[in-house]
Amino acid sequence: MTSTITPYEDGPLIVRGDFELRTPDGTPIAPGRATIALCRCGRSAIKPFCDGTHKVINFRAGADRDTPKPR
Amino acid sequence: MVESGDRRYGPAPLPQPRGPVSAALHDALTSAPHDLPADLASEFDGVDPIDNEDLQLTLFLCYELHYRGWRGVDDRWEWQPSLIALRSRAEAVFEVAVRALAGPQPPLLDGRMASALAAAVAADDGPALSAYLQQRATHEQFREFVMHRSIYHLREADPHSWALPRLGGPAxxxxxxxxxxxxxxGRLDRMHAELFRVTLERLGLDNGYGAYLDAVPAVTLAGNNLMSLFGLHRRLRxxxxxxxxxxxxxxxxxxxRYGRGLRRLGLDKAAxxxxxxxxxxxxxxxxxxxxxxxGGLVRVEPHLAADVLFGASAALALDRLFAAWTLDSWQAGRSSLRPRGPGAPITLHVDEPHRATGSETASLMTGLAC
Known part of the structure; x- marks a missing residue:
């Protein structure tokens, strides 16, 4: 099983490949399409999927690992 | 001239003409391919092409030959040289107007195409058609909106597919x-055009390909013609x-918002x-x-960056014109569709629209608060 998860700048996580989406008790969640977008801003009305709300709330996030500033 | 037996999939019914050029073209299309009068396009000199009914219908008549074609029209018209010449003259007038409307494009900073597109979209301050449809549109107004959109949605994605053979690599x-x-x-019941057909049916509307061509005004045809213009010219990829x-x-x-608007009006999940x-x-x-x-395109072909931004701006600009036309019509108490004349019949199915049950409506209405 190979799949990729890609953070898109200021947007969702895009998942491609051979993956299965499940609830914690193991029930499959139908992805509806081959490539999916998972909510990263926390405000989607159709979580775990993205619905574009990140644009309304001005969500900002990079496309790589965030490195916290030293305190 | 083999005709499909299923009018859902085309060919489209030939629409009524809207002026001298579309009338001449319409008449010509009903007989075997032959040369059109050479000076036909001179009618378009100096017109404002975007809201010119005759020009937009002429373009649409030419372009549809490359999609599903016209019912009763010889398929060989598609590449008839004098028709292509007429199309080219109309396209030139149209493209100049669209470029003026879209305005100059900002230079791309550090090749950041996605950011530039996001900025263009964020700066778009069109009239709030979707908010109106969500909160206030009547059942009849929503049906009008769907009739306008049917011209595109019944061939959704098709114009952009023309880019496929013109590209290689990441794009x-x-x-x-x-x-x-x-x-x-690749599943018929999931194709977006097919999902839209269900919405048409639930609203009691005609699901035939091109069924509402006579009803939609120039501004709606212009939005569709823009995609065909971009799609049929490799230079505009x-x-x-x-x-x-x-x-x-x-x-x-x-x-x-459209989904919420339909639920507010009592339409069901299928709709x-x-x-x-x-x-x-x-x-x-x-x-x-x-x-x-x-982003992938401009990494390979950096010189196309301005064209990408032009295409995005043109799409947004024509959508703004459509939204303004529709909302202005409704605010003035008029239909946003063309008046029904004897030459432009609009066929509506008389079935009652399928409505959600009371409890289904109540639970869906709760969802509007989030």
């Missing part, structure tokens, strides 16, 4: 990833991808599925379109 892979989803992953990106990037949120599907699908597509498709 092509990204476009395929989007188009596969538009076409339902950057604009075609920019156009698709702008559509994808301005889709999720309005489609959520809203087309819009609900677009909320989720286009949240995926907009990322792929901006970053992988348009």
């Amino acid at each position: 092509k892979a990204a476009l395929v990833e989007i188009q596969v989803d538009e076409y339902g992953g 950057g604009a075609l991808l920019g156009h698709l990106a702008a559509y994808e990037m301005t889709s999720s949120l309005p489609n959520r 809203t599925r087309f819009y609900d599907e677009h909320v989720e699908a286009d949240a995926v597509h907009e990322q792929i379109a901006a970053h992988d498709m348009c």
Whole structure:
């Protein structure tokens, strides 16, 4: 099983490949399409999927690992 | 001239003419291919092409020959040289007007195509058609909106597919990833055009391909002609991808509002599925379109950056004109469709629209608060 998860700048996580989406008790969640977008801003009305709300709330996030500033 | 037996899939019924050029072309199309009068396009000198009914219908008559064709019209008209010459004259007038409307494009900073597209979309301050449809539109107004949109949605994604053979590399892979989803992953019942057909049926509307061509005004034809213009000219492939990106990037949120509007009006899940599907699908597509498709294109062909932004701006500009036309009509108490004359019959199915049950409506209405 190979799949990729890609953070898109200021947007969702895009998942491609051979993956299965499940609830914690193991029930499959139908992805509806081959490539999916998972909510990263926390405000989607159709979580775990993205619905574009990140644009309304001005969500900002990079496309790589965030490195916290030293305190 | 083999005719399909299923009017859902085309060919389209030949619409009524709207002026001297479309009348001459319409008449010519009903007989075997022959040369059109050479000076026909001179009628278009000095007109404002975007709201010119005769010019937009002429373009549409020419372009449809490359899609599903016209019922009763010889397929060989598609490449008849004098028709192509007429089309080229109309396209030149149209393209100049669209470029003026879209305005100058900002230079691309550090090759950041996705950011530039996002900025163009964020700066778009069109009239709030989707908010109106969500909160206030009457049942009849929503039906009008759907009739306008049927011209595109019944061939959804098709104009952008013309980019496929014109691209190689990352932009092509990204476009395929989007188009596969538009076409339902190859499953008929999931194809977006088919989902839209269900919405038409639930609203008691005609699901035939091109059924509402006589009803829609020039501004609606112009939005469709823009995609055909970009799609049929390889030199405009950057604009075609920019156009698709702008559509994808301005889709999720309005489609959520359209779905809510239909639920407010009591329509059921089957009716809203087309819009609900677009909320989720286009949240995926907009990322792929901006970053992988348009970003991928300008990494390979950096000189196309301005074209990509032009295509996006043109899409947004024509959408603004459509929204303004529709809302202005409704605010003035008029229909946004063309008046029904004896030459422009509008056939409506008389079936009662399928409505949600009371409890289903109540639970869906709760969802509006979030």
